[in-house]
């Protein structure tokens with residue numbers, strides 16, 4: 001469902017791109033177009049995509065068009081920053097040159113922004129979605145290919161470390177913590193709307209109390225703010241023989257230093273509930289990711305828990321959405337196992353007493369008000 005249709009249709013965006021491609025190719029490669037292939041379109045819940053390919057004397061060049069859809073679930077992001085296509089595009093412009101020399105790590109090269117159409121174009125990356133390789137955590141799955149998956153998780157850790165140092169910071173710790181709180185409460189409200197028969201009726205009230213109590217105990221001066229992707233993980237990572245390319249900077253900006261790390265760790269944790277999945281292989285992926293990320297800054301326990309609560313709520317809402325979508329398309333059995341795992345791991349986390357992070361790497365989290373907190377690097 002769209003709440004606001006964009007003024008310019010995707011066909012018009014393609015026409016503009018066709019108009020602009022001759023000069024783009026001349027500037028970038030000093031070459032001319034010999035033929036244009038018909039574009040391929042993909043309509044997704046949050047964007048409409050098109051792949052445009054052109055033939056030149058030197059070979060085929062591909063372009064990926066992304067036109068943002070104003071989806072009800074992203075109301076918070078749009079209210080905050082309405083011009084999302086420009087934001088994503090500017091981030092790619094900043095990041096692309098910085099990743100050119102980073103081993104096996106990239107972002108797509110930005111080509112052109114059509115601001116009034118909420119659309120932008122990047123180079124087409126000939127690669128697969130990394131999430132599609134996750135069957136390699138199954139018991140007995142091909143070892144050599146699992147080794148490649150490990151390498152890609154290692155590259156993801158390295159990518160994230162570089163990303164966290166690659167953009168300027170504009171928001172304070174307090175603003176960032178308030179934003180996490182707001183997004184947590186928003187997701188709890190979604191669980192309430194969608195939850196009904198799948199989640200304990202007390203869940204929303206308890207989760208709200210817990211989240212608010214964590215927030216009240218925060219020492220805002222200790223919160224480390226870094227650039228955050230906001231939806232970081234194998235589902236927004238492309239992989240090919242050259243390594244990984246991270247995509248989809250919708251909603252990226254300043255955030256808590258633990259958010260993107262926890263996004264991957266919480267997701268891996270839920271996978272352990274899949275009956276075919278090897279917990280040992282999943283642990284090895286988490287280890288490869290964390291090792292290449294490098295040292296994790298000590299954080300207030302309450303803050304790690306607040307960020308972890310948010311990631312777990314995202315997963316719960318995702319699983320509940322998938323149940324709701326069964327009316328239209330019955331989930332496949334792997335999808336059903338995955339969402340059951342998600343609910344078991346993530347609702348279970350909120351129900352455990354006391355809640356504590358079992359996945360955050362630094363065992364020595366620092367309680368708020370602890371004098372040792374004075375020495376925390378920001």
Ligand SMILES: Nc1ncnc2c1ncn2[C@@H]1O[C@H](COP(=O)(O)OP(=O)(O)OP(=O)(O)O)[C@@H](O)[C@H]1O
Nearest residue numbers: 044046047049064108122123124125126129247248
């Ligand atoms: N530059 C690119 N080259 C090739 N494929 C791409 C590129 N960018 C994105 N894709 C493909 O398009 C898909 C959707 O892209 P993206 O994640 O940016 O959009 P989205 O609307 O946020 O989708 P989703 O909600 O599924 O995350 C990706 O999973 C990937 O398969």
Ligand SMILES: [Mg+2]
Nearest residue numbers: 235236247248
């Ligand atoms: Mg995406």
